Amino acid sequence: MTKKNYHSAFYLILVSVLLIAVFFFLHLRSDSTSPDAYQTITQDGITYLGQGWGMGERQKLAFMSFGSRMLDYSWFIALEKSGSDKLFRDNKNLERLGFIADSRSSYNPDGLPVGITQDSDADGNSWVGLTCSACHTGQLSIADKIVRVDGGQSLINYTQFETEVLESLKTTLAQPEKWDRFVSRLEQTKKTVNKNLLKEQISTRIKQLEQRYAINATDVAYGHGRLDAFGQIFNAVTVEALGIPENKRSPDAPTSYPVLWDASHLDVVQWNASAPNKEPGPLAQNATTALAVYGTIDVLGHTQTYPSSIQIENLGYIQRGFYKLIAPKWPEDLAGKLDTNLKSQGEKIYQQQCLQCHSLVDSQDAKRQLTAVVVPAQEVGTDMRVVNNFSDGGAKTGALEGKHFALWFGGKFTAEASRLDIVMHVTFGALLAHPWDSFCALIKEYADNKSAMLASDVRYYKARPINGIWSSAPYLHNGSVPTVHDLLLPAAQRPKQFFVGNRELDSVRVGNQIAETENTSLFDTSLLGNSNAGHEYGTQLPESERLALLEYIKSL
Ligand code: HEC
Numbered sequence: 001m002t003k004k005n006y007h008s009a010f011y012l013i014l015v016s017v018l019l020i021a022v023f024f025f026l027h028l029r030s031d032s033t034s035p036d037a038y039q040t041i042t043q044d045g046i047t048y049l050g051q052g053w054g055m056g057e058r059q060k061l062a063f064m065s066f067g068s069r070m071l072d073y074s075w076f077i078a079l080e081k082s083g084s085d086k087l088f089r090d091n092k093n094l095e096r097l098g099f100i101a102d103s104r105s106s107y108n109p110d111g112l113p114v115g116i117t118q119d120s121d122a123d124g125n126s127w128v129g130l131t132c133s134a135c136h137t138g139q140l141s142i143a144d145k146i147v148r149v150d151g152g153q154s155l156i157n158y159t160q161f162e163t164e165v166l167e168s169l170k171t172t173l174a175q176p177e178k179w180d181r182f183v184s185r186l187e188q189t190k191k192t193v194n195k196n197l198l199k200e201q202i203s204t205r206i207k208q209l210e211q212r213y214a215i216n217a218t219d220v221a222y223g224h225g226r227l228d229a230f231g232q233i234f235n236a237v238t239v240e241a242l243g244i245p246e247n248k249r250s251p252d253a254p255t256s257y258p259v260l261w262d263a264s265h266l267d268v269v270q271w272n273a274s275a276p277n278k279e280p281g282p283l284a285q286n287a288t289t290a291l292a293v294y295g296t297i298d299v300l301g302h303t304q305t306y307p308s309s310i311q312i313e314n315l316g317y318i319q320r321g322f323y324k325l326i327a328p329k330w331p332e333d334l335a336g337k338l339d340t341n342l343k344s345q346g347e348k349i350y351q352q353q354c355l356q357c358h359s360l361v362d363s364q365d366a367k368r369q370l371t372a373v374v375v376p377a378q379e380v381g382t383d384m385r386v387v388n389n390f391s392d393g394g395a396k397t398g399a400l401e402g403k404h405f406a407l408w409f410g411g412k413f414t415a416e417a418s419r420l421d422i423v424m425h426v427t428f429g430a431l432l433a434h435p436w437d438s439f440c441a442l443i444k445e446y447a448d449n450k451s452a453m454l455a456s457d458v459r460y461y462k463a464r465p466i467n468g469i470w471s472s473a474p475y476l477h478n479g480s481v482p483t484v485h486d487l488l489l490p491a492a493q494r495p496k497q498f499f500v501g502n503r504e505l506d507s508v509r510v511g512n513q514i515a516e517t518e519n520t521s522l523f524d525t526s527l528l529g530n531s532n533a534g535h536e537y538g539t540q541l542p543e544s545e546r547l548a549l550l551e552y553i554k555s556l
């Protein structure tokens with residue numbers, strides 16, 4: 001090569017590198033915030049509180065798949081409820097299970113509720129599954145208006161949904177008339193249906209789902225608004241992916257679906273503060289979630305990295321989307337004007353009694369770095385089941401024995417290991433099976449969060465900022481307290497039983513109404529894991545001061 005050619009080659013490489021860099025920063029990081037993103041708007045009868053997303057972005061995030069594959073998509077669309085000839089997917093039925101009805105759009109061609117997605121596999125099969133927004137979107141009814149809360153408290157009854165899908169599949173096979181109607185609906189979308197093959201496929205899926213639900217059986221039902229995410233993740237990886245039935249542990253410590261505004265700005269996340277939130281932490285956590293929520297992974301058939309259904313690049317987009325969210329503001333026009341004097345009286349009480357643990361947030365600062373205060377669970381005094389389940393006991397490593405923790409580095413697995421180490425190993429194996437996608441996802445979602453100082457004993461609960469808390473009942477990690485007013489009462493005076501799933505705002509006690517409706521389930525604080533004790537802060541205030549504090553909390 002001549003000197004001139006060297007030069008041209010050098011410039012060509014330089015220009016290509018620059019172009020790639022520009023591509024990353026313009027394309028991958030493009031934050032297309034629309035002008036209405038921070039304004040309250042009403043569209044198709046739903047009010048949105050200007051939390052940072054435009055309509056297009058909201059729709060995209062509500063239906064973007066992370067690789068969840070529960071059931072053949074066309075079966076879900078054609079399936080009837082058991083005991084009725086109504087479709088399972090009808091809004092009324094899914095609203096009963098806590099889902100939020102949504103409009104048809106290019107992201108949601110069949111008009112399914114928020115978070116019920118379609119995912120395609122390499123063989124061209126289409127699957128129905130859930131995505132983040134199913135568990136992280138709230139909706140309230142305030143003065144006859146429907147108010148969507150982006151990144152808010154979901155009220156879905158996850159296990160009831162699973163149970164009823166399974167039940168519907170079984171009755172479809174068992175009842176000839178139901179079967180005929182199901183097949184004729186499928187025939188409207190697919191040209192020919194091979195009935196024998198279809199029967200076989202559905203039977204196989206029923207067996208798989210039955211096995212999965214037996215592994216995850218619990219004594220206390222989760223009800224609306226809760227799920228034991230960690231318990232289900234540990235079982236998905238240590239029992240199902242590793243094929244070791246003895247690793248089964250009952251996922252019986254459900255937690256309330258946490259709100260996601262500000263979550264991606266925190267130094268540490270999860271109720272028990274177990275997950276540092278500096279990259280690649282969030283990507284790993286989200287990939288793990290995908291595995292728990294009907295993601296598929298092949299660990300046993302591979303030695304180094306593990307192919308999975310995780311839509312890694314989508315995770316980067318989704319995480320970036322949540323980073324943009326801000327807390328919803330109390331809608332004074334719907335829920336009542338705040339009393340300025342009362343509010344400033346409450347602000348002083350907050351500074352004395354709450355601020356040391358629940359810091360304030362400047363939502364205007366797009367790159368805010370937030371710190372959660374991590375409190376020993378014994379000290380806050382709330383139910384211990386979540387922290388105990390997380391920390392106690394290990395699992396058999398099976399096929400992982402002798403492999404490095406961090407794929408090619410670090411110590412090696414012996415016959416037993418902590419369940420968290422196993423989950424992290426498998427998750428990184430899934431991410432590194434697609435290094436380019438993982439790299440793109442990291443660039444897309446990268447946020448410079450603070451490092452968390454975590455002690456080795458993880459029996460903690462975290463106190464995060466409580467802005468927007470008015471919209472995210474019920475309260476505490478296990479959802480055991482229905483309103484903020486109740487939380488500010490001594491534990492013995494808090495409601496012992498109440499219904500969860502009612503979407504009507506209680507603007508006086510601040511939280512949701514607790515009356516039974518057809519969309520609710522009973523919460524009983526006397527059951528294991530459901531204790532409403534602890535967090536006795538501000539509980540000795542006279543009622544007048546309690547109401548002042550409540551007024552200030554509404555304004556956060
Ligand atoms: C099936 C329901 C479900 C789905 C789907 C789901 N999550 Fe969650 N998520 C939960 C639950 C439950 C927790 C609380 C876990 C705990 O701490 O015990 C949680 C916790 C979190 C947290 C921690 C918040 C905090 O303040 O500590 C973040 C962040 C989060 N999820 C983001 C996501 C993202 C992003 C997705 C999609 C990639 C997702 N979740 C999908 C149920 C879900």
Ligand code: HEC
Nearest residue numbers: 353354357375380382461462463466469475476477537538
């Ligand atoms: C010593 C630290 C500490 C103090 C002081 C404190 N909190 Fe908390 N708070 C926590 C912790 C830890 C949690 C999570 C506990 C759990 O979920 O089990 C929490 C949870 C909450 C929640 C529920 C959050 C949710 O998403 O469900 C609210 C509301 C709350 N606190 C309000 C207050 C108010 C109001 C005050 C002042 C009167 C206060 N806290 C004082 C530590 C504190």
